[in-house]
Amino acid sequence: MRLHGYFRSSAAWRVRIALHLKGVAVEHAFHHLRKGEQRAPDYLCLNPQGLLPSLETDDGAVLTQSLAICEWLDETIPAPPLLPGDALARARIRAVALAIACDIHPVQNLKVLAALRAIPLPEEAVTGWARRVIREGLEACEALVAGGEGPFLFGAAPTLADLCLVPQVGNARRFGAPIDDLPRLRAAVAACEAHPAFVAASPERQGDAE
């Protein structure tokens, strides 16, 4: 399989974690987001959204959208599971994953921030926008997992929710949105950062890291 990604893309990072959790080795194709390589004609043939990541399977199928790719990996390589068997538990985990993937990340990603800069909005206001969206979203995530067992967001093993959390907290750090006062998220991030799959998937370990 071949993963099209970029070391700092949150969505590609999620899929890298899932691949490492499942023990799947893939080839990597790098597309430099800041240089706009994801809009190159060749890549648009693979992924008409012009977004990262895409996963080319061994059968030549191209999968897009990080959460769809993670669910596909979970369905085709069941162990270790990214989602448990119980439908209610699955719904709660997916809700946190989607709270990050729909309501935080898209509103603070490179594309939106570039559009704000083009208005033009001063850099301080752009950074403030990102910081506000991230902080408010992560506070809600803390509330969504309140009362549950750690150290990961949903217990003793990482799930789909944790693999969305870690890249989002990476963005939180870049934009100065601390999570020190959000104890469940802080504990989950610490557990993830000690887990070999998360370590191997981290941006600074990738072939295109700067």
Add this chain to the structure above:
Amino acid sequence: MRLHGYFRSSAAWRVRIALHLKGVAVEHAFHHLRKGEQRAPDYLCLNPQGLLPSLETDDGAVLTQSLAICEWLDETIPAPPLLPGDALARARIRAVALAIACDIHPVQNLKVLAALRAIPLPEEAVTGWARRVIREGLEACEALVAGGEGPFLFGAAPTLADLCLVPQVGNARRFGAPIDDLPRLRAAVAACEAHPAFVAASPERQGDAE
């Protein structure tokens, strides 16, 4: 069960379609988005994100995030399916659903447009932002389903992708982003608009419609 929604919320609309497809009758609790009722303390106890929809189950569980709710409905009430059995087909359908739910809707929703108006950005620029995001996103969706069979996005019956498409096209119309030249989307919307579950779930049929 009890659905917390608002007639014009795209995310609540998706869940209403899923409920009607599954033949599940629910009680409705309305929260007026433009009056900010989704931020009322009582509702924040149910849904810490302060977003619509939420679904209270008969067991008293509260589910959030429209796509997580739809997947839960599909897992607990399998017929008719929102996703087929084949993993690759599921991944393609989820990718279109997520292309709308992550990459179009959050970047043009009420909250983001309100933030743009508060910059302050003139109304024409705010509307232009929404129109651009929607048009670009729907063009990519058209490409994602190119070559497939209709009339729905993925064949003869509606799937999770169609129930994301219809509310998004509702927004496209409101913001003046026509889809007449996107034949697969246009055909799918026509098929949906003739389907009783989609008709029953439409905003103008809801108890809080204005």
